[in-house]
C-alpha cells in the first residue's frame with residue numbers, strides 16, 4: 001500500500017499549492033511553515049519525507065508518536081509538534097519529547113508542561129488551541145478565554161507562547177478564518193514574541209493563508225489517506 005504513494009511528488013504538489021496561494025494573497029512563502037502530519041503513518045514514511053527536505057512533523061497520539069520519535073533519533077533536524085488533545089497524565093512525556101505543543105486549551109495543562117519541561121535545553125513552544133467551530137467541537141478554548149490563558153502561559157518560564165491554533169469544522173464560514181486572523185493580530189500586539197497562526201490543513205489551505213496563517217498542518221495531501229489499522233488503533237489507546 002504505502003509504496004504506491006509517491007511522497008516526493010505529493011510534497012512537491014503541496015509546496016506548489018502553498019506558493020501559488022501565497023502569490024494569490026500577496027503573502028511571502030517564507031512566512032509559512034509546513035508541518036507534515038504523520039499520524040497513523042510508519043516512521044519509514046516520515047524518513048522519506050525528511051530526506052525530501054521536510055523537517056517539521058505533527059503527531060496527535062502520544063504512544064504512537066513516542067515509538068516514531070525513538071526510531072528517528074538519528075535525524076538531527078527533525079522537529080516534533082504535538083497537535084492532539086492532551087490528557088493531564090501525558091504531559092510529562094510530551095514536555096520531554098516534543099519541541100512544540102500546539103493544542104493547549106487549559107491552564108492546568110500549561111502549568112504541568114511548564115514544570116515538566118524544567119531541565120531541558122530550551123523552552124517548549126506552545127500555541128493556544130481556539131475553538132472557532134462552536135459547540136460541536138470539544139477541543140479548544142472559546143475566543144473570550146484566549147487572553148486569560150495567554151496571560152497564564154506568559155508567566156510560565158519554561159514555555160514560550162508562540163501563537164494560536166485552530167481546527168475549523170468543514171462547513172465553517174470564511175468569517176471564522178477572519179476572526180482567527182484578527183485574534184492573532186490582537187494577541188501579537190500584547191505579546192510581541194508571538195509569530196504563529198496555525199491554521200490550514202489539506203482541505204483548507206487557501207482560506208487559511210488568506211486569513212494570515214503562518215503554519216499549515218498537512219497530512220493527507222502528503223502521506224495519503226490515513227490508515228487506522230488494528231495496530232495503530234492499539235497504539236492510540238495509550
Ligand SMILES: *Cc1c(COP(=O)(O)O)cnc(C)c1O
Pocket residue numbers: 037039060083084167201202203217218219220221
Ligand atoms: C490530522 C490533523 C491534521 C491533518 O489533516 P489533513 O486533512 O490530513 O491534512 C491537521 N491538524 C490536526 C490537528 C490534525 O489532527
